Amino acid sequence: MKQIALAIALTAIGDTHALPPALRCAVNPAVFEALPAPGPNDWLANHPERGQTFDDFVSSHPNRPTPQQHTIYLQPLGTFDVEPALSRLPSRLRVGSTSVETLKEFTEAFFMMPVVVRPPLDLATAKITTRTNPYTRQRQLLTTDILSYLKRQLPADAYCMLGITMIDLYPDPAWNFVFGQAALRDRVGVYSFARYEGVARRSCKVVAHETSHMFGIEHCIYFRCVLNGSNHLAESDARPMHLCPVDLRKLQWSVGFDVIERYRRLRAVCERAGFADEARWCQREIERCGK
Numbered sequence: 226m227k228q229i230a231l232a233i234a235l236t237a238i239g240d241t242h243a244l245p246p247a248l249r250c251a252v253n254p255a256v257f258e259a260l261p262a263p264g265p266n267d268w269l270a271n272h273p274e275r276g277q278t279f280d281d282f283v284s285s286h287p288n289r290p291t292p293q294q295h296t297i298y299l300q301p302l303g304t305f306d307v308e309p310a311l312s313r314l315p316s317r318l319r320v321g322s323t324s325v326e327t328l329k330e331f332t333e334a335f336f337m338m339p340v341v342v343r344p345p346l347d348l349a350t351a352k353i354t355t356r357t358n359p360y361t362r363q364r365q366l367l368t369t370d371i372l373s374y375l376k377r378q379l380p381a382d383a384y385c386m387l388g389i390t391m392i393d394l395y396p397d398p399a400w401n402f403v404f405g406q407a408a409l410r411d412r413v414g415v416y417s418f419a420r421y422e423g424v425a426r427r428s429c430k431v432v433a434h435e436t437s438h439m440f441g442i443e444h445c446i447y448f449r450c451v452l453n454g455s456n457h458l459a460e461s462d463a464r465p466m467h468l469c470p471v472d473l474r475k476l477q478w479s480v481g482f483d484v485i486e487r488y489r490r491l492r493a494v495c496e497r498a499g500f501a502d503e504a505r506w507c508q509r510e511i512e513r514c515g516k
């Protein structure tokens with residue numbers, strides 16, 4: 226890393242002297258790639274953000290899982306797997322449709338918290354408003370209806386609940402569409418994979434990114450990181466699936482997991498899902514810091 230970028234990154238990571246050795250190693254910025262300067266259409270060129278250091282994060286008093294509220298719920302809205310015939314194949318062969326099982330395993334390993342997939346929601350019974358988009362002629366669901374439904378359904382042991390769907394979403398009759406909706410302090414959110422063509426890797430990244438926001442973690446401006454903001458599909462595809470040292474330290478502070486154990490679980494999930502580069506990345510970190 227360049228000296229100036231390194232100095233900023235070190236400030237963002239904060240003082241690591243008192244950390245256990247494996248965690249201290251895992252948040253050492255030396256092997257991570259700095260976020261390059263944004264191109265004209267990229268997120269940071271259009272949404273300047275000052276960045277959230279580890280110390281900023283802690284002093285924002287973010288929501289944190291507790292022994293009573295420590296489960297992440299995934300609530301599929303409508304049918305998830307596009308083709309029922311495909312869902313009988315092992316998940317690694319299902320690159321064209323999102324496998325809920327892969328998403329569950331990945332989310333569990335990423336956050337090191339129990340993840341429960343609820344039975345698919347019947348949209349008519351739940352009284353979710355739908356419309357046909359006047360331009361695309363696609364069916365769309367109203368996000369505000371979904372969020373109020375999820376809030377009413379929030380189980381007692383839920384840290385948060387995420388609606389996930391292959392159906393397109395809209396937040397307001399005046400809008401064309403929206404990828405998803407949640408906020409830093411909300412415990413419910415909803416994300417559609419309809420515009421991602423249901424690719425498993427993209428859905429895992431979206432869930433990791435958006436769920437991290439529910440822990441109070443803001444966009445990352447320091448490194449290439451799953452928390453980088455994105456303005457267009459190419460930019461979201463360029464995001465890695467992993468957390469940089471700044472955000473790994475935040476999530477570890479919040480959940481309290483063992484970083485090496487987390488990388489072992491993530492490596493196993495990534496291998497099964499066919500995310501070979503991410504599995505290699507986890508392996509490298511295990512070798513580097515797992516001694």
Ligand SMILES: [Zn+2]
Nearest residue numbers: 434438444454
């Ligand atoms: Zn975001």
Ligand SMILES: [Zn+2]
Nearest residue numbers: 445450469472
């Ligand atoms: Zn980051």
